[in-house]
Amino acid sequence: MLKKVFSFFIAAVVFMVVFSNCSSKPDNKNKEPYMNETSIPAENNKVRLSMITVDSTRLDEYNTFLKEEIEASMWLEPGVLTLYAVSEKDNPNKMVILEIYADEEAYQKHIKTSHFLKYKKGTLDMVQSLELIDTTPLIPGLKIK
Amino acid sequence: MLKKVFSFFIAAVVFMVVFSNCSSKPDNKNKEPYMNETSIPAENNKVRLSMITVDSTRLDEYNTFLKEEIEASMWLEPGVLTLYAVSEKDNPNKMVILEIYADEEAYQKHIKTSHFLKYKKGTLDMVQSLELIDTTPLIPGLKIK
Numbered sequence: 556m557l558k559k560v561f562s563f564f565i566a567a568v569v570f571m572v573v574f575s576n577c578s579s580k581p582d583n584k585n586k587e588p589y590m591n592e593t594s595i596p597a598e599n600n601k602v603r604l605s606m607i608t609v610d611s612t613r614l615d616e617y618n619t620f621l622k623e624e625i626e627a628s629m630w631l632e633p634g635v636l637t638l639y640a641v642s643e644k645d646n647p648n649k650m651v652i653l654e655i656y657a658d659e660e661a662y663q664k665h666i667k668t669s670h671f672l673k674y675k676k677g678t679l680d681m682v683q684s685l686e687l688i689d690t691t692p693l694i695p696g697l698k699i700k
Numbered sequence: 701m702l703k704k705v706f707s708f709f710i711a712a713v714v715f716m717v718v719f720s721n722c723s724s725k726p727d728n729k730n731k732e733p734y735m736n737e738t739s740i741p742a743e744n745n746k747v748r749l750s751m752i753t754v755d756s757t758r759l760d761e762y763n764t765f766l767k768e769e770i771e772a773s774m775w776l777e778p779g780v781l782t783l784y785a786v787s788e789k790d791n792p793n794k795m796v797i798l799e800i801y802a803d804e805e806a807y808q809k810h811i812k813t814s815h816f817l818k819y820k821k822g823t824l825d826m827v828q829s830l831e832l833i834d835t836t837p838l839i840p841g842l843k844i845k
Contacts, residue, residue, distance in 0.1 A: 688790075694784075
């Protein structure tokens with residue numbers, strides 16, 4: 556009888572240890588910091604280039620606005636897949652942003668967010684030119700390693 | 701005595717079950733398909749835009765070359781972090797590639813690979829103009845979700 560109780564106890568411990576350590580613990584090692592994900596196929600992505608010329612006397616101010624807007628969008632909006640912004644080394648006031656949205660709906664949501672509107676209004680008189688170019692990606696769904 | 705042997709046996713089973721199921725089993729759920737990774741900090745990345753105009757009568761042929769070259773680079777070269785290529789919807793023969801290499805060394809290795817040289821030689825007479833623009837990323841290390 557004692558042996559049976561003991562066996563049962565050990566089996567219960569084995570069960571608890573295995574399941575508490577394995578099944579229910581998510582492995583975050585390879586996770587991006589961005590928690591939200593969409594199940595929208597990459598073929599539906601809206602991919603665009605924004606070519607922006609900024610008043611070079613206000614570049615630092617502009618970059619602060621843009622950085623805050625990108626970080627908020629990446630963290631808060633599952634449908635904003637990237638807003639990878641670069642400036643030309645030889646002309647730091649010339650910016651290009653590779654914008655990838657999950658789909659048109661995600662983009663329409665994005666331009667109504669408070670962080671986007673804050674950026675848009677805040678930088679209106681710093682932007683000297685803005686060209687929006689709709690594009691087709693050669694390999695939809697390609698990532699940055 | 702029997703109870704001690706039994707306890708030892710159970711302890712050994714617990715140990716084996718826990719370690720065979722948890723510690724040694726890698727979780728590939730969130731892995732990108734790209735197996736190689738570098739430990740080079742994002743601040744060292746070489747980030748560039750290639751602006752390419754292609755002979756529009758040979759666009760399909762060019763795209764086949766470019767796609768093969770990008771896929772080979774992403775799979776085989778840990779230091780090629782992305783080669784995200786887009787074409788303008790209104791001018792499909794105008795391409796822009798956002799190129800991110802782990803560092804200058806990774807780029808120098810890249811341009812010596814057989815797949816890059818195959819692309820370069822194969823498309824030489826299809827490329828009407830090529831502008832290479834060195835850039836600084838606003839947020840080094842930003843990804844595509």
